[in-house]
Amino acid sequence: MAKKFVYFFGDGKAEGNAGMKNFLGGKGANLAEMTNLGIPVPPGFTISTEVCDLYYKNKNKYPAGLEEEVASHLQKLETLMGKKLGDPVDPLLVSVRSGAAISMPGMMDTVLNLGLNEKAVNGLIKKTGNERFAWDAYRRFIQMYGDVVMGVPHEEYEEILHKMRKLKKVQNDIDLRPADLQEVVKKFKALYKNHTKQDFPENPKTQLWGAINAVFGSWNNSRAIKYRQINDIKGLLGTAVNVQCMVFGNFGEDSGTGVCFTRDPSTGQNLFYGEYLINAQGEDVVAGIRTPQHISKLKNKNPAIYNQLLQFRSNLEKHYKDMQDMEFTVQQGILYLLQTRTGKRTGPAAINIAVDMVKEKLITEEEAVMRVSPEQLDQLLHPMIDPKAKKVLKALAKGLNASPGAASGQIVFDAAEAEKWAKEGKKILLVRRETSPDDIGGMHVSQGILTSTGGMTSHAAVVARGMGTPCVAGCKEMVISGNTATILGKKYKQGSWLTIDGSTGEVFDGEVSLILPKISGNFKTFLSWTDKIRHSAERKGISGKGFGVRTNADLPGDAKTARDFGAEGIGLCRTEHMFFDKEKLDIFQEMIVAEDVDTRKKVLKKLGVLQKKDFKGIFKAMNGLPVTIRLLDPPLHEFVPKTKQDIQRLSEKTGVSVKKLVTKTESLHELNPMLGHRGCRLGITYPEIYDMQVDAIMNAACEAAKEGVKVHPEIMIPLVGTQNELSILRKNAEAVIKTVFEKKKMTVDYKIGTMIEIPRAALVADKIAEVADFFSFGTNDLTQMTFGYSRDDAGVFLPDYLEKNVLEKDPFQVLDQEGVGQMVEFGVSRGRSTKPNLKTGICGEHGGEPSSVEFCYNVGLNYVSCSPYRVPIARLAGAQAIIRARKKK
């Protein structure tokens, strides 16, 4: 039997249904479904997406039999309607629209009013008795067909209309008379001929196939390709083509058109929401010439239609169990639904709708969890521009949405200056070409960061995301010169107010009112469901349940914030971040330049007292939860003074000569510090540093425990590449711990584990696991070394690589499952071949990126860890990963 390519819908029954989206496209499947539901839908037929696929596979040729199948379905449509395409007495008009399985609004082509020609337009006049309407329909058809099918420039049509309006001295097209429109049609046809070197087709079949070709052709126009790329839409067969009887909302005051949502798409409130226009076609709404009315007004204007809509609203939502976005047209008092689809919504709306629908018993909690995307959740987690304020704002410029959230502040161009202003209590926005490690202090006190160069992985972007500070990076329209930023000609001096939206990349003039995130109400309920799912997850091959979410937090304050956001422990506490504090940095520098081990130990003792205080604060904030503390990781030269004054100061403090200090700091210089003397390599050469840190951690743990805090310290040794490194350092640590326990006359539970961040560590994970209580995958460094990319330098070629599609995604943002992912898999499987229940987690930046979280779950990790503001996203992404995995089983 020949394959069926065309599916009819009309007269209360359809050959397709909502389950056939992949095959009929979203629009086609829903038109069929609505038809079957008895909802008034103008009849028509859908040519399947498979045809599109075969068309491209077979060098732009249609499969055999398609032409006949279309012809027979057209005949069926003509018979049902009692009209014929191109009929000079009672012509059938159809629309030809695209519709893929996933909505790609505005990306592909549509032709309306198809079937009109010189004879049929007269038939339409006779049949409708509305000469103006008929000529207007005809000129619209010529315009769309020329534009969409033959590439005649849209503006040239508009130019003709514009001239005609001017000539006739009228404001709107609607005021042109039939004769004027007839004249327009003539001119349109001349324009068409001029461009295409052929007459406008009179034969409706020719018109129909022209339109079908155009729709299939539009699947691979550059706009559509780009859209699919950006939105990561893959694996579709192509677009379907929907040929459907036209209905007209512009038949007079008893006609109209509108769009409505079954709930408010911006808040999620369970209110009927939408807009309509009397005597208009859909495109008039889009054109924005006339202002539409709120749907509620229809209640008084036309209660019958309104009630019918309410009924459809209720039926469709119950049927589809999700908020619907419906298009309708009223032609001479008769309501038609032209489309229904899942309505797009804001983050807050998504949460509210999902939670409400569970309460209404429409969907289950699991279904609700799948209804909100991690990206939508992200909208709720950063200060954002008050939606009320945003309505009237216009962006000055747009950069990269480097770190989400909005921020307003007085602009400052220098990090030191920023720190000064912040001390004076000013809200400031740090504006720089690009930031460097020297700017850390200034970045820390800023509300937000705005740079003119640099990409998504620039220093500013990476640090800002880590800090949870909003950042717009690479805003090319901004030129910085001295203490002035010029944005599109307008100058902003130091102290001027600007606002940035790091979620969109927009930059606004002045101070704008912001609203702050809070986890309460429906949001809280929603997240509690994600937790329920995560905590119940069975893990194949591992004893115990659950997939945890921890946080990367270095200071007690961050730990508290993260816990409020639902963190179930600390997955990474970077001890070196504690040293950036002035007092500690001074001591740390003293330690580095110490000329012998004894001096070093003496200085370290001072440092230990201060570190202990920090650790105790963190244990308290995380009472009852595990805290993974990483011992010193960066190379020492990151801490030494760089300026003459700072060296002078250090010399005075330590009594070591400036000359010696300069020699010392120079000797620490490395050609490739990323691959240098850091992490456990420091721990091996300077055991006294790690000893001090372990001593501080365990003293803090014991003291906190004595005060009633439940402590679960996990000591993590970074940059391990061989079993020997870890076994030596483990022994050292255990010796220190033993001494602490003896002194304190008590013990606490603890673990000693390692980062897996060196490729070799993943390869020999079976050996390393012999001496490790846990693994934490440091996917930042693992990505750097597996790819051989320095994150600090890759900015030079990575943008080019993404542009040229050498890489699909920035591997520092989205875990490279194909390559780096294998390393993680090795680490887990080999580690567990030695210790079947080895606890494994991730603490790279990927731990808060949804697709990476899913990978981590699937590969068998026990938890992910991410920055505090990403914790709710990881909670959701984790739950969704579990649900998807269950479905696949």
Added chain:
Amino acid sequence: MAKKFVYFFGDGKAEGNAGMKNFLGGKGANLAEMTNLGIPVPPGFTISTEVCDLYYKNKNKYPAGLEEEVASHLQKLETLMGKKLGDPVDPLLVSVRSGAAISMPGMMDTVLNLGLNEKAVNGLIKKTGNERFAWDAYRRFIQMYGDVVMGVPHEEYEEILHKMRKLKKVQNDIDLRPADLQEVVKKFKALYKNHTKQDFPENPKTQLWGAINAVFGSWNNSRAIKYRQINDIKGLLGTAVNVQCMVFGNFGEDSGTGVCFTRDPSTGQNLFYGEYLINAQGEDVVAGIRTPQHISKLKNKNPAIYNQLLQFRSNLEKHYKDMQDMEFTVQQGILYLLQTRTGKRTGPAAINIAVDMVKEKLITEEEAVMRVSPEQLDQLLHPMIDPKAKKVLKALAKGLNASPGAASGQIVFDAAEAEKWAKEGKKILLVRRETSPDDIGGMHVSQGILTSTGGMTSHAAVVARGMGTPCVAGCKEMVISGNTATILGKKYKQGSWLTIDGSTGEVFDGEVSLILPKISGNFKTFLSWTDKIRHSAERKGISGKGFGVRTNADLPGDAKTARDFGAEGIGLCRTEHMFFDKEKLDIFQEMIVAEDVDTRKKVLKKLGVLQKKDFKGIFKAMNGLPVTIRLLDPPLHEFVPKTKQDIQRLSEKTGVSVKKLVTKTESLHELNPMLGHRGCRLGITYPEIYDMQVDAIMNAACEAAKEGVKVHPEIMIPLVGTQNELSILRKNAEAVIKTVFEKKKMTVDYKIGTMIEIPRAALVADKIAEVADFFSFGTNDLTQMTFGYSRDDAGVFLPDYLEKNVLEKDPFQVLDQEGVGQMVEFGVSRGRSTKPNLKTGICGEHGGEPSSVEFCYNVGLNYVSCSPYRVPIARLAGAQAIIRARKKK
């Protein structure tokens, strides 16, 4: 049945044999073997190495039954000899010696003359009638026993002897009279008691067990452990203990002792070679007090003994089929063999013996190939100090043997100065604290390099090895200050002559005569056998035979040298090395600072002409052999001028302002250049550079082919980490090649492949293989990234890592099979899962390191590639790998 631990030998038959080395140690197994061969060996018994193993495993306790077994064997020995240990009438004296399966000369302990006590010494006097001999034997026993078993300081014994000689006004111990020696014995015993707080043991059984304990204990003394570490001796059970009747060479003029070799161990000549001393014990030879006689003198002195020795020489060599090192003692006219073992020999001797023995049909070619170690071969491949000269030389100082070969030259402290002197035709030796990339020019013109700091992987060491230039690195005794080097107080100014031996690390005063390597005669024959084996090697799963050896050569001259050394192609031609030539560097810099693509292309054209010339030269030198050419690899900043003058000069040349040039060069700076914008990443961002190179390669190939040269160009793209990179660059290259072929109206065969040097590339090798004709493993970078070590920086912690045994070997010298090796395996197996016959090779420095070559063969590579002077070593290592693999089957 209880396990047998003790093996008897004597009276013409033995319980052991030469095949039991692992169990009886080399000495014990050979004593047994000789006994069975009817060679006169003093009888005795061997306690097996397994006892040593059990002793350590069981906390220094012997296995049950050992004591009884030793006792019964002792009794058997006493019965055979008709003497008894400690007998006051006719005492049996025995030696107790160590002997592991692999010889560890001088590392473990020996006790001689055991069995003497106050009574037995009198028995000995009576029996021998030689009072002096008996007292001397007794004092020797007390001295050795005290030293070896109880740790009484050797010097204190010597001090007593010294005082006695002084007192008696004699020069030598031999001149002391029996009474003096009796006095010495008394004092020795007092010394013993003073140190050990106990009397010297009178009971011979106590003595015996004391000595056995000491020998087993010496297996794990720090000296022995270190020796095994250095010589990479692993997997032994322990040492055996040989208890053997004493024979004495110091019984008078009819007695003597000697060591002889069945062939000359320094040249390999088939001449009886050795030395003997009349009336002496073995230790007297070692002590060097008397000068031994050449063995040939014995012919006249004692023809009977000499002829007997000649007979044993012939029998033993025929039996063992290898050159033997024999120890003998003549006691009162009777010859005893105390030991035979495979004789150590120099590299040239090893070759000559192996080849001669094949000619003599003693061994097969395969056996001959296994008889020469790659290290021995290395001795033949570098200029070396004339062995005649070396005999009288004494080293001034010793550094690290960083790059083999000897070199004499006038010392110069500055690279630029070195270039100047070299132009004047002087032979120079570059002396620096450490070298840097700026010194490349000076290094290139130097005979050798000597540095005072830096290790085996320092810049000087790595570059020198690459260049094949002798280098002694890290010579700590040398202090450089301005233009003077001070070595142990002696000052050497610029222009002074020094000589270095990079094979040993020694530094000599003045100019020393050197001899140069040549492959001819036996050496050539020997290497031809290795080739036969390599060419015949069947490769499982790959069609075709053979395991190739190629070379890394960048210039026609190097290619010629390598071919003379037997290279079968070029595995790595680094195109960028061509740019270090002044003329090309100028143009290259011009290209880098070009402000637009057109200027860049114009400059590249000039460069292309020059590169083509080099490539043509290489194709000619390699006529008929494959030549793998790697496209530009290092980051551009390696080529930009660094000094003010150079920037000024470039500015004048290009017309680009100094300011712009400074900005440009600064913008090229990278934090981690190793992981930066280099290799194929440059090829993607600046396609015109690779296009120029491919154009030059293929034009050169076509032109050479027209001149009758057989060309096999293989274009290699470096630093690939994703399939996309290679497929894009392959397409670009193919387009250029097509154009060249069209222009030249001809084609030549070519291949396009890639380096596997990024960990990710190894992981996705199956995908990369889809677009690659070959893989070449760049194990230098692969090691850097798999370990996360920068070779430039690792010098800070690697020595510490090796010292503390965190790493067994420097992974930049010996391929880390456990970690990096997995990456190579992935690359091969995954690559071949896509293309079963994918050609694979290695071009990292490991390609010339024997254990790494063996790994490469076993993992399935088609060839290794190494620096020209390592080619013969790789040829041998490859053949040996094949033989070993066949044996394992």
